[in-house]
Amino acid sequence: MHTVTKKEMVDRIADQTRNKRVVVKQIVQCFLDEIIAELGQGNRLEFRDFGVFETKMRAARTAQNPKTLERVQVPPKRTVKFKVGRLMKIELQKGMTAATASAEAASPDPQDKFTSAASDPAAAPSIESPSEQSY
Secondary structure, X not given: OOOOOHHHHHHHHHHHHOOOHHHHHHHHHHHHHHHHHHHHOOOOEEEOOOEEEEEEEEOOEEXXXXXXXXXXXXXXXXXXXXXXXXXXXXXXXXXXXXXXXXXXXXXXXXXXXXXXXXXXXXXXXXXXXXOOOOO
């Protein structure tokens, strides 16, 4: 998995649209700033086929410090929820099936090593006694 940065996205968009990177960077930053501002006001943002951003209130709760086992009151807070849109969901499923197929092709079935070892004694792993091991 590769992390794509905002700079990489700006570079791609600038290449695709044949605009200057500085202009594209300003547009992308303005877009992100508007998303933050709208969510800050509690508004719901819907981008058809991409997804929906909306704020959600988390209730106050009692948590526990795992180190000291002390109970701590956690105040209520607003968080952002994202619901995946139709086209993104389809694209993610395509990527999932392709990734699953390549992962299965790349890694042998763990059961195969047992069946191949049983049919081919040379393929069986050797076990050395402690006196035969080299350190």
